[in-house]
Each structure stands twice: as structure tokens, then as C-alpha cells.
Amino acid sequence: MAAELHVELVAADRQVWSGEATLVVARTTSGDIGVMPGHQPLLGVLESGPVTIRTSDGGTVVAAVHGGFISFADDKLSLLAEIAELSDEIDVQRAERALERAEAEADAHAQRRAEVRLRAVSVR
Amino acid sequence: MGAQLRVYKRRIRSVSATKKITKAMEMIAASRVVKAQRKVAASTPYATELTRAVTAVGTGSNIKHPLTTETENPTRAAVLLLTSDRGLAGAFNSNSIKAAEQLTERLEREGKEVDMYIVGRRGVAHYNFRERKIAEQWTGFTDEPTYADAKQVAAPLIEAIEKDAADGGVDELHIVYTEFVSMMTQTALDARLLPLRLEEVAEEKPAGEILPLYDFEPSAEDVLDALLPRYVESRVYNALLQSAASKHAATRRAMKSATDNAGELIESLSRLANAARQAEITQEISEIVGGASALADATAGSDR
Numbered sequence: 001m002a003a004e005l006h007v008e009l010v011a012a013d014r015q016v017w018s019g020e021a022t023l024v025v026a027r028t029t030s031g032d033i034g035v036m037p038g039h040q041p042l043l044g045v046l047e048s049g050p051v052t053i054r055t056s057d058g059g060t061v062v063a064a065v066h067g068g069f070i071s072f073a074d075d076k077l078s079l080l081a082e083i084a085e086l087s088d089e090i091d092v093q094r095a096e097r098a099l100e101r102a103e104a105e106a107d108a109h110a111q112r113r114a115e116v117r118l119r120a121v122s123v124r
Numbered sequence: 125m126g127a128q129l130r131v132y133k134r135r136i137r138s139v140s141a142t143k144k145i146t147k148a149m150e151m152i153a154a155s156r157v158v159k160a161q162r163k164v165a166a167s168t169p170y171a172t173e174l175t176r177a178v179t180a181v182g183t184g185s186n187i188k189h190p191l192t193t194e195t196e197n198p199t200r201a202a203v204l205l206l207t208s209d210r211g212l213a214g215a216f217n218s219n220s221i222k223a224a225e226q227l228t229e230r231l232e233r234e235g236k237e238v239d240m241y242i243v244g245r246r247g248v249a250h251y252n253f254r255e256r257k258i259a260e261q262w263t264g265f266t267d268e269p270t271y272a273d274a275k276q277v278a279a280p281l282i283e284a285i286e287k288d289a290a291d292g293g294v295d296e297l298h299i300v301y302t303e304f305v306s307m308m309t310q311t312a313l314d315a316r317l318l319p320l321r322l323e324e325v326a327e328e329k330p331a332g333e334i335l336p337l338y339d340f341e342p343s344a345e346d347v348l349d350a351l352l353p354r355y356v357e358s359r360v361y362n363a364l365l366q367s368a369a370s371k372h373a374a375t376r377r378a379m380k381s382a383t384d385n386a387g388e389l390i391e392s393l394s395r396l397a398n399a400a401r402q403a404e405i406t407q408e409i410s411e412i413v414g415g416a417s418a419l420a421d422a423t424a425g426s427d428r
Contacts, residue, residue, distance in 0.1 A: 010169045012271040012361060030342040043180055044341030045350045069351065071177050073336040078173045082271065082354070 003037035004056045005075045009063060011084040017061060023054040024077055026070050033070070041073040048112055050087075050120040051079060062087040064120035066113055083113075087120045095121070126404045132397035136390055143386035149212070150379035153372045156267070157307065160369035163268075164304065167365060171358050178320075178355050180338050181348050189345075191285065191352040192320045198295035201236045202259070202284055203227060204277070204317075204360070206301040206367040207244030208266045216302065216310070216374035217246040220367075223312040224300040231298070239284070239294060243277060243364070259284075269368055274361035281360075282353050285318050295319075297356075301363040302370035308377070310370035317359055320352065 007024060009017040025034045027049035035042065048066040055061060068081030099114035182192065205224040207217045224247075228238045239259040242248050244266045251258050260280050265273040287293025297318040302310050340347045 008169065008173070010173060012167065012170050012274075012358065013163065014166045015169050028341050029346070033341065041336035041338045042341060043177060043338040043347055045347055069174075069177055069347075069354075070341075071173070071180070071338070073180075073338070078176075080170060080173050080177070080354075082275075 003075075005035070005037045005039075005072075005077050007053055007077045007079070009051070009053075009065075009079045009084055010081070012082050016063065016081075016084045017053070017086060019061075020056040021053045021061075021077075022056050023052075024079075025052040026065070026079065027051075028070065035070075035072050035077055037075050039072055043071045044069065046070055046079070046081065048116050050116060051084075062120050064090060064113075064117045066116065085117065085120075090117050090121050092118070092121055126400065128400045129397060129404060132393055132400055136393045136397065139386050139389050139393065143383055143390070146379045146382040146386060150376055150383055153376035153379060156372040157369055157376060160268075160365065160372055161304070164362070164365045164369055167271075167358075167362060171362055174351070174355055174358050178351055180336075181340070181344060181351060182320075189348050189352065191282075191318055191356075192348075194319050195295040198234075198236055200239065200294045201231050201296040201298060202239045202241055202281060202294040203231070203314075204241045204281060204297065204299045205243065205247050206266075206299070206363055207242065207247030207250075208367070208371040209245040209263055210267075211246060212378060213371050213374040214378035216371055217244070217250075219312040220300055220302050221247060221250050223314055227298060227300060227314045231296075236296070241277075241281060243367075266364070266371065267368060269361070269364035271357075271361055274357050274364055277364070278353070278357040278360045282356055299360070299363055301367045304366045304369040304373065307373055310373055317356060320355070 004020045004022055005024070007017070007019060007021045008015065023034060023036050025032060026044075027033075027047045028044040029047050030044075033042075033044065046065060046068045048064075051063045051065045053061040053063070063084055063086045065079065065081040066083040068079065068084070071078050071080070095114050095117040099111060099118065102108075102110035102114055203224060205220065207220055211217065224240075228240075231238050240251060240257065241259050242251060242261045243263070245263045248258065248261045248263060262273070262277055281297055284292075284294045285297055296316060298314055299317050300312065300314045302312045304310055
């Protein structure tokens with residue numbers, strides 16, 4: 001059996017996803033980072049961006065994560081986010097509307113959130 | 125129907141109507157407790173992971189941060205008091221207000237000026253009525269707090285603690301909330317949130333676990349900078365959720381005893397109503413008998 005790591009993706013008010021994976025790619029404040037089993041213990045600050053999890057059965061889980069942390073030790077990886085949504089939970093039309101609204105109101109944060117959501121969907 | 129009997133009947137009707145209302149409120153509160161408890165449970169993974177991360181940075185590096193270092197002479201403290209928006213919850217609000225008063229008194233004895241931050245209409249009303257100063261107040265979400273509400277509450281607190289006491293900031297942050305122990309027990313308690321005692325945080329994690337040496341990305345300072353406000357938010361969120369669950373449990377209990385009391389009242393009132401009805405009947409009989417004998421006496425007299 002190939003080495004795998006246990007991933008917990010938790011938002012402030014719920015557990016979003018949990019399972020085994022072979023690779024996790026996330027965006028930290030100093031750039032994208034890929035974590036594979038056996039990585040050295042890591043604690044980083046996440047930027048809002050899509051997180052890609054390659055599960056051990058060959059599938060891919062993409063989630064939009066807004067602000068949070070990544071912590072990895074002993075082949076256990078936790079992604080903590082204030083808000084996290086799996087790509088198949090994201091309502092594309094709503095995100096598009098949110099993007100338009102954010103652009104109209106020049107709200108950079110909201111715009112970024114909407115863009116991240118849409119990007120997470122397009123990777124799917 | 126006699127006047128007395130009519131009064132009893134009317135009271136029984138009014139008490140039964142009240143009983144129906146309290147019974148309904150009891151059931152609503154019971155279902156809300158379960159929901160609130162589920163929310164507390166759902167927020168636990170995040171809180172646990174966050175605590176782990178804070179411990180990891182705190183023990184794995186020797187950095188100083190305004191949120192973890194104690195001021196030598198603390199002069200100002202902020203107290204965050206969590207109450208509910210609505211009453212009908214027994215002693216729930218008065219207990220937490222009392223706990224806050226005691227804490228304030230203690231802090232003032234230690235020579236600290238206290239700023240009050242209050243969540244919930246009940247607490248706000250209590251302080252407004254006494255014309256005491258409230259630094260900041262929030263209402264309207266105590267029944268079902270969301271994480272966004274917790275962020276909103278935590279933001280001015282974090283801002284205040286990052287400022288120097290001389291510029292209107294605070295040195296310490298305390299929180300007063302009602303811990304949900306079980307359906308029957310909820311205790312109002314106070315806890316010091318900031319400055320953080322990392323040793324205490326470390327004790328919360330399961331014993332025997334050795335924390336690995338982490339690689340910090342981008343740096344330990346930056347991680348701690350980002351981590352601590354989230355930690356405070358998560359603690360405030362947890363306290364809000366526990367307060368909400370406690371409030372619903374207290375409401376349920378208060379409404380249950382109100383329903384029970386209404387039942388007892390109805391019983392004793394029906395006893396009284398029955399006695400009044402019997403007394404009425406007895407009186408009517410004795411009136412008839414008395415009238416008949418008076419009539420008999422009268423006819424007997426005219427006969428003679």
C-alpha cells in the first residue's frame with residue numbers, strides 16, 4: 001500500500017471533509033505548498049484559495065478555503081478554515097452573482113472570495 | 125350559576141390557557157437545546173485543532189507576542205459578559221450578571237479599571253438601568269450565534285488588547301459565560317482569555333502527546349500573529365454556543381416548572397369550584413326546605 005496521510009478539513013462550525021489522501025496542495029501566504037506523506041512537521045498560514053486533495057482511491061477533492069491554517073505532523077494533516085466549501089457544494093450562479101456584486105461595490109475581499117469559489121469549481 | 129363558582133371557572137380557564145403556552149415553550153426549548161448542543165459538538169474539531177496549533181507554536185518557539193505576554197502592572201481590563209436577548213429562563217441571566225459583578229469587583233480591588241462588553245439584551249438592559257457605562261454591546265443573535273457573530277464580537281476586543289492601556293486599550297480580557305454541563309446543570313463562570321497562558325492551553329490537550337518540531341510557514345511570528353486572533357474568536361464562538369445551549373436548557377426547566385405549577389393550580393381551583401358548587405346546591409336545598417316549611421306553617425296558622 002502506498003503511503004498516505006490523513007486529512008481533516010474543518011471549518012469553524014463543522015467538519016467539511018475527512019479521509020485519506022496521497023497529496024494535498026494548498027496556498028500559503030508564501031506560495032503554494034504540496035504536502036505528501038512523510039513531509040516534515042509544518043504549520044502555515046493559508047491564503048484564501050483552492051485546496052486540492054488527491055485521495056488515496058485516485059479521486060480529487062477541491063475545496064475553496066478562505067483564511068486559515070495548515071498543520072501537518074505524523075502523517076496527519078489538518079486544514080483549519082473560517083469558511084471552507086467543497087467544490088460540489090458551491091453554487092456557481094450564486095458565486096457569479098456575488099462576484100458581480102463585489103465588482104460593482106469594489107469590495108476587494110468579497111471579490112476575492114467569489115473568485116476563489118469559481119476557480120475551485122473550474123478545477124473540478 | 126353562582127357568582128363564586130363563576131369566578132373559579134374563569135380562573136381555571138385562564139390558568140389552562142397559560143399552561144398550554146408554557147407547555148409549548150417547554151417543548152420548543154427542549155428541541156432547541158438539542159440543536160444548540162449539536163452546534164457545540166460541530167465546532168469542537170476546529171477548536172481542538174486550533175488549540176493544538178497554538179500549543180505547537182507556543183511551546184515550539186520562544187517568541188513574544190502582545191497577546192501572550194503579561195503586562196507588569198495591568199491597569200485596565202475588559203470583561204465580556206454573555207447574556208440572552210430574552211428572559212423566561214429562570215435565573216440564567218441574573219446568574220451570569222452576578223458572576224460578572226463579582227469579577228468586576230475583584231478586578232477593581234486589584235486596582236484595574238473595568239470596561240464592560242455585553243452580548244444580549246438582558247445584560248445591556250441591566251447595565252443601562254443602572255446607568256453604568258458599556259464599552260460595546262451586541263444583541264439579536266444569542267439564540268443561534270454564528271461564527272460571523274463571534275468574529276464581530278471578538279474584533280473590538282482584539283483591537284482593544286493590542287492597544288496600550290494609556291491609549292484606551294486594555295491589558296486583560298476576561299469572559300463571563302454560562303457553561304453547559306448537562307441538561308440539568310449550567311454554571312455561570314468567568315475565565316481569563318488574554319493574555320494567554322500557554323501552559324494552560326497545553327494542559328487542555330490529551331496527556332502524553334509529544335508535539336513535533338514544526339516548520340513554520342512563513343515564520344513563527346507570522347503564524348502566531350494570524351493564529352491568536354482566530355483562537356480568541358474560536359473561544360468566543362464556543363462561549364456563545366454554550367451560553368445559547370444553557371439558555372435554552374434554563375428556559376426548558378423554567379417552563380416545565382411553570383407547567384407543573386399551572387397543573388397544581390388547576391387542581392386546587394377545581395376542588396374549590398366543586399366545593400362552591402356543592403355549597404350552592406346545599407344552600408338551594410335548605411332554601412327550598414325553609415320556604416316549604418314557612419309556607420306549611422303559614423297555611424297551618426290560617427286553618428286554625
